[in-house]
Amino acid sequence: MDKDNSKTEKKPVTQDDVLLASLKLFSEKGYFNTSLTDIKDAVGIKTTSGIYQHFKNKQAIAEALYSNILDSLSISIDDIRRRNKKSSEQLREIVDLLFKLTDDAPEIMRFLLVVNIKEILPEHKNLVETAPFNKITRVIHNGIKNGEIRAIDALVAYNYFFGIIKHTLCMVLSGELSKTADSYQSQAWTVAWGSIIKK
Amino acid sequence: MDKDNSKTEKKPVTQDDVLLASLKLFSEKGYFNTSLTDIKDAVGIKTTSGIYQHFKNKQAIAEALYSNILDSLSISIDDIRRRNKKSSEQLREIVDLLFKLTDDAPEIMRFLLVVNIKEILPEHKNLVETAPFNKITRVIHNGIKNGEIRAIDALVAYNYFFGIIKHTLCMVLSGELSKTADSYQSQAWTVAWGSIIKK
DNA sequence: GTCTATACGCCGATAGAC
DNA sequence: GTCTATCGGCGTATAGAC
Numbered sequence: 001m002d003k004d005n006s007k008t009e010k011k012p013v014t015q016d017d018v019l020l021a022s023l024k025l026f027s028e029k030g031y032f033n034t035s036l037t038d039i040k041d042a043v044g045i046k047t048t049s050g051i052y053q054h055f056k057n058k059q060a061i062a063e064a065l066y067s068n069i070l071d072s073l074s075i076s077i078d079d080i081r082r083r084n085k086k087s088s089e090q091l092r093e094i095v096d097l098l099f100k101l102t103d104d105a106p107e108i109m110r111f112l113l114v115v116n117i118k119e120i121l122p123e124h125k126n127l128v129e130t131a132p133f134n135k136i137t138r139v140i141h142n143g144i145k146n147g148e149i150r151a152i153d154a155l156v157a158y159n160y161f162f163g164i165i166k167h168t169l170c171m172v173l174s175g176e177l178s179k180t181a182d183s184y185q186s187q188a189w190t191v192a193w194g195s196i197i198k199k
Numbered sequence: 200m201d202k203d204n205s206k207t208e209k210k211p212v213t214q215d216d217v218l219l220a221s222l223k224l225f226s227e228k229g230y231f232n233t234s235l236t237d238i239k240d241a242v243g244i245k246t247t248s249g250i251y252q253h254f255k256n257k258q259a260i261a262e263a264l265y266s267n268i269l270d271s272l273s274i275s276i277d278d279i280r281r282r283n284k285k286s287s288e289q290l291r292e293i294v295d296l297l298f299k300l301t302d303d304a305p306e307i308m309r310f311l312l313v314v315n316i317k318e319i320l321p322e323h324k325n326l327v328e329t330a331p332f333n334k335i336t337r338v339i340h341n342g343i344k345n346g347e348i349r350a351i352d353a354l355v356a357y358n359y360f361f362g363i364i365k366h367t368l369c370m371v372l373s374g375e376l377s378k379t380a381d382s383y384q385s386q387a388w389t390v391a392w393g394s395i396i397k398k
Numbered sequence: 399g400t401c402t403a404t405a406c407g408c409c410g411a412t413a414g415a416c
Numbered sequence: 417g418t419c420t421a422t423c424g425g426c427g428t429a430t431a432g433a434c
Contacts, residue, residue: 012399012400013399013400029318029321030315030318032231032318033318033321035426035427035428036427036428036429037426037427037428045399045400045401046400046401046402047400047401047402047403048427048428048429049399049400049401049402049429049430049431050399050400050401052428052429052430053399053400057428057429058427058428114315115315116229116313116314116315118373119228119229119231119232122228122232126373126374126375128370128375129375152386155370155375155376156376156383156386159363159366159367159370159376160363160366160367160387160390162366163362163363163364163365163366163367164358164359164362164363164366164394165362166362166366167358167359167361167362167365167366168358168359168362171327171354171358174317174325175325176325176327176328176354177354177355177358184355187351187355188359191359191394194393194394195363195390195393195394211417211418212417212418234408234409234410235409235410235411236408236409236410244417244418244419245418245419245420246418246419246420246421247409247410247411248411248412248413248417248418248419248420249417249418249419251410251411251412252417252418256410256411257409257410257411
């Protein structure tokens with residue numbers, strides 16, 4: 001023990017370290033304003049070379065980030081659908097999840113909602129076409145079939161509902177709405193649900 | 200008349216030519232995926248030098264574009280407010296304007312709604328804080344004062360109302376909603392207005 | 399896995415002739 | 417206002433020693 005290494009311990013940089021640092025930078029400054037040099041600094045290594053141990057290029061970092069986020073969201077939504085019967089309950093819990101994430105992990109939500117993924121990965125699907133948001137649309141679809149939600153096109157209903165939710169979260173994330181997401185949640189839910197419910 | 204110059208006439212490139220070409224490219228590929236070389240090609244000159252006659256750098260093009268669009272929008276909104284008394288009528292016409300623009304000049308709306316201006320011009324205000332959208336908020340504020348709109352925070356009302364409108368337009372612009380903006384307008388209006396109206 | 403060193407391409411930008 | 421020519425720099429990426 002030649003030196004105090006209780007905190008300064010030098011552990012090798014992992015993939016997750018790179019992802020975490022990149023997520024933060026991408027969501028703060030945007031993908032194109034973030035250089036590998038920035039990432040390397042945030043991760044705490046001296047050159048960018050170390051990053052290429054884990055990712056073949058800069059795009060691959062964004063890809064990994066995006067698919068990680070979508071996967072974990074998808075799993076959460078599966079879980080929600082399993083635990084709840086009614087569409088209203090399922091949507092309610094999904095909204096709850098998104099608002100919580102906005103307060104607890106704003107970088108994730110900023111990356112998901114603010115960063116324009118098609119500008120980074122032109123080949124990638126739109127948000128609506130990804131697994132988790134497909135599932136949300138399916139929840140809405142079911143709600144229409146069983147009469148909870150009024151009979152309009154499921155995508156259009158998704159559009160109204162999620163338009164309100166997403167805009168609320170974006171305004172919180174950008175600071176245009178100054179309080180926590182949590183404090184807007186119940187109102188936003190009521191209005192969003194009200195916009196598609198069968199009266 | 201040594202050659203046919205009825206169409207091939209060589210007129211000097213104007214500021215507007217540059218702006219128009221840039222708008223198209225920015226809205227299609229994004230600001231960062233568009234190089235001055237791309238712009239120069241689209242404008243039809245041989246080198247990028249010509250561009251510097253009109254703009255001091257690439258950012259300045261985006262700035263000019265953005266402020267032009269905001270200015271013209273602002274003027275239209277002033278006009279709408281002058282011609283209509285009730286908040287509902289004013290909002291109705293503003294929505295009409297935005298939907299028409301989406302069908303007739305999608306590049307403009309894509310630049311306004313999809314392009315993340317803060318990534319290009321970090322110093323710039325958020326969309327809500329710009330003149331035209333400030334005016335929309337003021338319209339809503341008046342609607343609350345005179346009892347057309349229910350008594351909630353004006354920004355929150357703006358959020359609900361514009362969340363639906365913006366999301367609809369974005370989905371049309373990205374092709375996720377496949378028909379023209381026009382065909383979604385009356386429904387979207389009804390729902391958006393319904394989300395803030397005093398019952 | 400991290401370092402030194404380095405390559406290289408692209409892009410933004412300028413100088414100066416026409 | 418457009419051209420030729422050219423520059424500097426940044427950012428990505430690789431080779432190879434430790």
